[in-house]
Amino acid sequence: MADITLRQLEYFVAIADTGSVTAAARSCRVTQAAVSTALAQLERTVGARLVIRHPGHGIALTAEGAAVASHARTVLDDVERVSSVVSVSRGRLTGTLSIGVYRTLAPHTVPALIEWFSTRHPDVSLRFIEASGSHVQDEVLAGRAQVAVIYRAQLASGLDATILRDALRMAVMSPDHPLAAHTGLSLEVLAEHPAILLDEEPALQRTLAAFAAAGVEPLVPWRSTSVEAIHNVAGRGSAYSILMQTRSHSPEGRPLVFRELPDPGLENPVAAVLPRGVRPTALVAEALAAVREHWAAADSELQQPARRAAASD
Numbered sequence: 001m002a003d004i005t006l007r008q009l010e011y012f013v014a015i016a017d018t019g020s021v022t023a024a025a026r027s028c029r030v031t032q033a034a035v036s037t038a039l040a041q042l043e044r045t046v047g048a049r050l051v052i053r054h055p056g057h058g059i060a061l062t063a064e065g066a067a068v069a070s071h072a073r074t075v076l077d078d079v080e081r082v083s084s085v086v087s088v089s090r091g092r093l094t095g096t097l098s099i100g101v102y103r104t105l106a107p108h109t110v111p112a113l114i115e116w117f118s119t120r121h122p123d124v125s126l127r128f129i130e131a132s133g134s135h136v137q138d139e140v141l142a143g144r145a146q147v148a149v150i151y152r153a154q155l156a157s158g159l160d161a162t163i164l165r166d167a168l169r170m171a172v173m174s175p176d177h178p179l180a181a182h183t184g185l186s187l188e189v190l191a192e193h194p195a196i197l198l199d200e201e202p203a204l205q206r207t208l209a210a211f212a213a214a215g216v217e218p219l220v221p222w223r224s225t226s227v228e229a230i231h232n233v234a235g236r237g238s239a240y241s242i243l244m245q246t247r248s249h250s251p252e253g254r255p256l257v258f259r260e261l262p263d264p265g266l267e268n269p270v271a272a273v274l275p276r277g278v279r280p281t282a283l284v285a286e287a288l289a290a291v292r293e294h295w296a297a298a299d300s301e302l303q304q305p306a307r308r309a310a311a312s313d
Contacts (some may be wrong), residue, residue, distance in 0.1 A: 010028065015051065015059060034085070049065075092121065097124055120168075121286065137154070139243050165269060191214075194222075196233045216311030
C-alpha cells in the first residue's frame with residue numbers, strides 16, 4: 001500500500017476546516033491542483049471516499065472522511081509537538097499556533113500575542129479563531145485550535161482550565177457619574193441608576209443573578225453585545241455598566257472609572273483551556289506566558305487611578 005504523507009493529511013485537514021478545495025489551497029498557500037491531487041491520492045490509499053462535492057456549496061465530509069480528519073489532526077499535532085521539542089532544544093520556537101479567543105477578550109489578547117511572538121519568536125505563525133465561548137472550545141475539542149482563552153464560567157465538559165488572571169466584574173462609569181465617588185458602592189446602590197449591560201451569555205445571566213441575590217432589580221434600559229459601545233456609553237455618562245474588561249479611557253477617549261463591588265457571584269477569572277489530560281506544548285506555554293504578562297501590565301497600569309479613587313472616599 002502507498003504511504004500516507006504528512007502533506008496529504010495537512011491538505012485534507014485544511015479541506016475539512018474550510019469546506020472547499022479552493023479555500024484549503026489558499027490557506028496552505030499552494031495551488032488548487034496540488035490540494036486536489038493530494039486528496040485523490042489519500043482517497044486511493046485509504047480505499048474510501050472522504051468527501052462529497054456539492055457544486056456551488058463546497059465540500060462535505062463522509063463518515064470516513066470525518067474519522068480520517070480527526071486522526072489526521074492528532075497526527076499533525078503530534079508532529080508539531082516533536083518540532084516544538086527540537087526547536088526549544090535549539091533555543092527557538094517555530095510552527096503554527098491556532099488560538100481560540102472568546103470575542104470580548106480578543107481586543108486584549110490578540111494584539112498582545114501578535115506583539116509577543118513577532119518580537120520573540122518571528123518563526124511562529126499565529127492563527128486566531130474569534131467567536132463565542134462555546135464555539136472556540138468546540139474548536140479545541142475538534143483539534144482545530146490548540147488552546148482557547150475564555151472566562152472560567154464558560155468552561156465546557158471535556159476541557160481543563162488554567163487560570164490566567166483572577167478577575168472580578170466591576171462597575172464602570174464616567175468620573176462625572178453621581179456614583180463615581182460613592183462610598184460603599186454596592187449592587188443595591190447601582191440598581192437605582194440606569195445601566196447598559198453586556199448582552200452575552202453567561203455574562204448577562206450571571207450579572208442579573210447577582211442583582212437578584214442582593215434582593216434588587218437593576219434599571220436596564222439598554223443592552224449591547226459590543227464592549228466598546230458599552231465603554232463609550234459609560235464614558236459619556238449616560239449609564240454605568242458591569243464588565244470584566246478594564247481600560248483607562250473609552251474608545252472615544254473619555255476617561256473611565258472602575259469600582260470593585262463586594263457582592264458575591266461576580267468573580268470570573270480569565271482561563272486557558274485544553275482538552276482534559278493534555279499537557280501544553282512549548283508554543284501553547286509561550287502563549288500563556290504572553291497573556292499573563294499582558295494582564296499583569298494592564299492591571300498595574302490601572303492600580304494607581306483605582307487607589308487614588310479609593311483614597312478620596
